[in-house]
Amino acid sequence: xxxxxxxxxxxxxxxxxxxxxxxxxxxxxxxxxxxxxxxxxxxxxxxxxxxxxxxxxxxxxxxxxxxxxxxxxxxxxxxxxxxxxxxxxxxxxxxxxxxxxxxxxxxxxxxxxxxxxxxxxxxxxxxxxxxxxxxxxxxxxxxxxxxxxxxxxxxxxxxxxxxxxxxxxxxxxxxxxxxxxxxxxxxxxxxxxxxxxxxxxxxxxxxxxxxxxxxxxxxxxxxxxxxxxxxxxxxxxxxxxxxxxxxxxxxxxxxxxxxxxxxxxxxxxxxxxxxxxxxxxxxxxxxxxxxxxxxxxxxxxxxxxxxxxxxxxxxxxxxxxxxxxxxxxxxxxxxxxxxxxxxxxxxxxxxxxxxxxxxxxxxxxxxxxxxxxxxxxxxxxxxxxxxxxxxxxxxxxxxxxxxxxxxxxxxxxxxxxxxxxxxxxxxxxxxxxxxxxxxxxxxxxxxxxxxxxxxxxxxxxxxxxxxxxxxxxxxxxxxxxxx
Ligand SMILES: [Zn+2]
Numbered sequence: 001x002x003x004x005x006x007x008x009x010x011x012x013x014x015x016x017x018x019x020x021x022x023x024x025x026x027x028x029x030x031x032x033x034x035x036x037x038x039x040x041x042x043x044x045x046x047x048x049x050x051x052x053x054x055x056x057x058x059x060x061x062x063x064x065x066x067x068x069x070x071x072x073x074x075x076x077x078x079x080x081x082x083x084x085x086x087x088x089x090x091x092x093x094x095x096x097x098x099x100x101x102x103x104x105x106x107x108x109x110x111x112x113x114x115x116x117x118x119x120x121x122x123x124x125x126x127x128x129x130x131x132x133x134x135x136x137x138x139x140x141x142x143x144x145x146x147x148x149x150x151x152x153x154x155x156x157x158x159x160x161x162x163x164x165x166x167x168x169x170x171x172x173x174x175x176x177x178x179x180x181x182x183x184x185x186x187x188x189x190x191x192x193x194x195x196x197x198x199x200x201x202x203x204x205x206x207x208x209x210x211x212x213x214x215x216x217x218x219x220x221x222x223x224x225x226x227x228x229x230x231x232x233x234x235x236x237x238x239x240x241x242x243x244x245x246x247x248x249x250x251x252x253x254x255x256x257x258x259x260x261x262x263x264x265x266x267x268x269x270x271x272x273x274x275x276x277x278x279x280x281x282x283x284x285x286x287x288x289x290x291x292x293x294x295x296x297x298x299x300x301x302x303x304x305x306x307x308x309x310x311x312x313x314x315x316x317x318x319x320x321x322x323x324x325x326x327x328x329x330x331x332x333x334x335x336x337x338x339x340x341x342x343x344x345x346x347x348x349x350x351x352x353x354x355x356x357x358x359x360x361x362x363x364x365x366x367x368x369x370x371x372x373x374x375x376x377x378x379x380x381x382x383x384x385x386x387x388x389x390x391x392x393x394x395x396x397x398x399x400x401x402x403x404x405x406x407x408x409x410x411x412x413x414x415x416x417x418x419x420x421x422x423x424x425x426x427x428x429x430x431x432x433x434x435x436x437x438x439x440x441x442x443x444x445x446x447x448x449x450x451x452x453x454x455x456x457x458x459x460x461x462x463x464x465x466x467x468x469x470x471x472x473x474x475x476x477x478x479x480x481x482x483x
Pocket of ligand 1: 075114115144
């Protein structure tokens, strides 16, 4: 069987067509031209806005003009990842998708079901002339994967509808009603270095083997943070043998829990055995503390070249204190939704050396004022250490509304259609709904999707039996409307 023959054909034929059009993030000319032409051919009002989003509008069926306008939303770009041996060129080649049992997969590339399945479903709804519906719009956003640029660029007023279905979630049966916003916190300090004391030796102490993970989705799992553990080691190293600090590098991405860190320290020649003992103690202690979460945390000590200079004692102590005092991990759960993170911070990156210290953190929250409260408390901590702190890249969360009329309608639709209850969830990561909601006040939104596994990787695949359910649910909401 061919992909375009799978059920429902209305969706799969569009998905197949999308696999033939190159659309890696940052290179959207081909997919934009394709969608514009497709809309024109289907007789649907279709245009491209300044941010590169494609919009479509279809008037209500006669007699249903009074209904709330409904917006169907998905993103057109896909993450271009391939295996090392794949010859695929994402700028020119069609995606080599194929059917394997209950799954559609590809050969060595991402599939682009994220979010091609959403776009394909939108196309199917827009071209269906048998559906009865209120005012209908489609928003197919540009460059979601690299920073939600299309959503950020969407002008207030471009959309008329007040109810939005975001089709970019990854587990059928889950309805998302909130997501986290974020803000980057960066603390810096410049200082004059001093020469290390006499009779010292330099060592590189390396921490590795941590699991790391997504700074939103996995922040609630209590995984070890390499910068925090290194902070604990350094504090003891200063207390026990007055270690000097010449360099510290920990973590490398703001949105990843840091997995490794190293420091270059100077210690009195006689203190070598104390240093080795401390490293061993820390390693044993941490593997014990994190026994069910981490496995194989290692802290190794090796000789290093003597640095010409290091941080003065007062600066060293201030930096270590700030790293230890700063909040990291979950700060608060959502009061109305059990076991769901509202506000968190990830102490992502530490860079100390050559007279300069830079700390980078990412704060997330579905509640914008809690996000800023958290960012400001972190700033207070670094202020006390004499650092300069700035906030950047702030974007809005999507605060869940458990009383949303759309949620009530979709829960009922799900139960009526499938005889079971959908799971209502909030994701502690960014979704375009946060951005779109911030620019379109009062927009009632839900995010859902079919079941995808391993998106953003060459293992990406979509579960074929989830597509009819995904599409039926959209059709049902489109036909029934929302109060
Ligand atoms: Zn996506």
